Amino acid sequence: MMYxxxxxxxxxxxxxxxxxxxxITKKALVWPLQKCRIIDVTPVNYTFEVNAMSAEKxxxxxxxxxxxxxxxxxxxxxxxxxxxxxxxxxxxxxxxDLVQGVxxxxxxxxxxxxxxxEIFKGTKDFKKEVFDKVQLELNQFGLLIxxxxxxxxxxxxxxxxxxxxxxxxxxxxxxxxxIDVSEAKMKGEIGAKEREGLTRQNAAKIDAETKIISTQRxxxxxxxxxxxxxxxxxxxxxxxxxxxxxxxxxxxxKARWSQQAKMAEIEAQKxxxxxxAVLQQEVERKNALTKTESLKAQHLSKATVDYEIKVQxxxxxxxxxxxxxxxxxxxxxxxxxxxxxxxxxxxYAVQLAADAALYxxxxxxxxxxxxxxxxxxxxRSLMSALxxxxxxLRDYMMIDKGMFKDIAKFNAEAIKGLQPKISIWSNxxxxxxxxxxxxxxxxxxxxxxxxxxxxxxxxETVHEQTGMLPPAWIGSLSVSADPxxxxxxx
Numbered sequence: 001m002m003y004x005x006x007x008x009x010x011x012x013x014x015x016x017x018x019x020x021x022x023x024i025t026k027k028a029l030v031w032p033l034q035k036c037r038i039i040d041v042t043p044v045n046y047t048f049e050v051n052a053m054s055a056e057k058x059x060x061x062x063x064x065x066x067x068x069x070x071x072x073x074x075x076x077x078x079x080x081x082x083x084x085x086x087x088x089x090x091x092x093x094x095x096x097d098l099v100q101g102v103x104x105x106x107x108x109x110x111x112x113x114x115x116x117x118e119i120f121k122g123t124k125d126f127k128k129e130v131f132d133k134v135q136l137e138l139n140q141f142g143l144l145i146x147x148x149x150x151x152x153x154x155x156x157x158x159x160x161x162x163x164x165x166x167x168x169x170x171x172x173x174x175x176x177x178x179i180d181v182s183e184a185k186m187k188g189e190i191g192a193k194e195r196e197g198l199t200r201q202n203a204a205k206i207d208a209e210t211k212i213i214s215t216q217r218x219x220x221x222x223x224x225x226x227x228x229x230x231x232x233x234x235x236x237x238x239x240x241x242x243x244x245x246x247x248x249x250x251x252x253x254k255a256r257w258s259q260q261a262k263m264a265e266i267e268a269q270k271x272x273x274x275x276x277a278v279l280q281q282e283v284e285r286k287n288a289l290t291k292t293e294s295l296k297a298q299h300l301s302k303a304t305v306d307y308e309i310k311v312q313x314x315x316x317x318x319x320x321x322x323x324x325x326x327x328x329x330x331x332x333x334x335x336x337x338x339x340x341x342x343x344x345x346x347x348y349a350v351q352l353a354a355d356a357a358l359y360x361x362x363x364x365x366x367x368x369x370x371x372x373x374x375x376x377x378x379x380r381s382l383m384s385a386l387x388x389x390x391x392x393l394r395d396y397m398m399i400d401k402g403m404f405k406d407i408a409k410f411n412a413e414a415i416k417g418l419q420p421k422i423s424i425w426s427n428x429x430x431x432x433x434x435x436x437x438x439x440x441x442x443x444x445x446x447x448x449x450x451x452x453x454x455x456x457x458x459x460e461t462v463h464e465q466t467g468m469l470p471p472a473w474i475g476s477l478s479v480s481a482d483p484x485x486x487x488x489x490x
Contacts, residue, residue: 003029004036011072013037013082024078039082043069043146046096050104052111054119062107063151066134068099071144080142098141106133123150171300175293175348182289186282193278197271204263212256219252257385261378261400268374272367279363286356290349297345305338 005027006012014023016034030036050062071077085095110129111119119126127150135145226245233241312330379393386392398404459470469476 001029001031003027004038006038009042010038010040011078013039022079022082024075024082037082039070039078041070041072041078043067046099046103048100048103050107052104052108054111054116055114056116058116060116062111064103064107064130065147065149065151066099066103066145067147068138068143068145070142077139077142077144080140082142084141099138099143102137103130103134106130106137109133126150171297178289178293182285186285190278193274197274201267201271204267208260208263211259215252215256219249222248253385257382260381264374264378268371272371275363275367275370279360279367283356283360286352286359290352290356293352294345294349297348298342301338301341301345304341305334308334 004012006025012023012025012028014025014028014030014034014036015021016031018031019034028036044067046066046068048064050064051059052062053059070081085098107130110126110133114126127148130150131145131148134148138145223245226241229241309331312334382396383390383393386396459474462468462470
């Protein structure tokens with residue numbers, strides 16, 4: 001007979017005579033024919049790597065750390081553990097193999113139903129699912145999971161999925177950063193050019209207004225001077241002075257309008273040229289950047305594929321008989337991945353080129369819109385200055401553009417090189433006589449004679465223009481050197 005006392009992290013399991021099944025307690029008096037075993041309830045950490053495969057049949061390693069122990073507040077769990085596992089040390093290989101088998105089985109089943117992307121992005125949900133399913137299996141052994149930690153997924157040797165995924169993310173981030181820097185630089189340069197253009201436009205506008213005010217003041221002074229002089233003159237001289245003054249004002253206004261129109265046209269042309277130069281520079285920069293990134297992606301894909309092929313060939317030499325099937329599958333998979341990377345790079349390059357073309361077209365449309373607005377302002381100012389007279393505006397625009405000169409030039413070129421040919425025909429009759437010398441006194445005979453006289457020149461003209469001869473039943477043409485002596489014979 002012996003009195004046993006357990007430590008704070010231990011329990012006594014007593015079996016034997018006088019005890020139904022078993023008894024779990026902290027302290028007890030052990031009688032003969034009874035056995036006492038001590039079980040430790042301290043949680044134990046189990047660390048290992050689980051080999052799993054996703055729904056796409058991509059293998060990976062899942063490092064996990066589980067803290068598993070006994071639930072001291074649940075007697076039923078303690079009894080189950082005492083019955084099933086109390087004869088094993090909890091850090092022994094048997095218990096570790098049992099826990100590892102449960103965790104690997106549930107993890108593999110869950111991973112096989114999820115894609116790699118779902119596992120990677122939904123790590124929290126994946127951990128919870130694994131935790132719940134493993135705990136459900138460990139309940140039958142009386143064990144409790146105190147903590148479960150799932151580390152980052154690790155590539156299996158020969159299947160570097162996460163490495164390639166990381167390289168792809170890094171390349172995308174670097175390319176996006178370059179694009180952002182280029183766009184920021186482009187906006188800065190465009191803003192500086194726009195501010196500089198506005199400054200020049202405002203300065204030109206102020207100079208023009210200053211000149212207008214100065215001209216107006218000079219005109220007012222001259223007007224007062226003329227008024228003082230005309231007061232001395234007689235009524236007839238007053239009329240002449242008013243006419244001269246009106247002509248002077250009209251000439252001044254014409255000069256001012258012409259100056260404003262030319263300045264506005266020059267400013268519009270310079271602004272369009274600056275905008276076209278900036279847009280062309282941006283298009284060329286975008287094209288160069290797109291080609292550079294495309295070449296980088298192609299070279300990286302080629303180098304990666306070459307490296308993997310060489311590694312696989314080396315492995316196939318060493319494990320020729322055992323790894324032949326795996327090597328062929330690996331080559332096919334890597335070839336598909338290389339094609340996928342090349343397709344993504346090509347798609348990205350095409351997208352950048354399309355964006356650059358769209359941007360160029362948009363800026364070109366803005367330039368055309370600016371030119372149209374400037375021309376509209378110019379035409380409206382002319383219309384306002386001419387008092388809304390459309391005919392005067394049309395005449396001024398045609399004179400300013402040199403259209404009358406062009407029309408005269410086109411008309412001159414149209415008739416240039418014409419060589420009209422004049423043929424004079426005579427039937428040989430004079431003084432009212434016909435060809436046969438008979439008198440033409442009767443009016444009917446004269447009319448008939450005039451009709452016959454018109455037929456030879458008509459047939460001759462047709463022959464000269466088309467080369468066609470009249471039919472034999474009409475007659476034949478005999479053309480001599482002198483058209484005046486040409487005749488028709490039957």
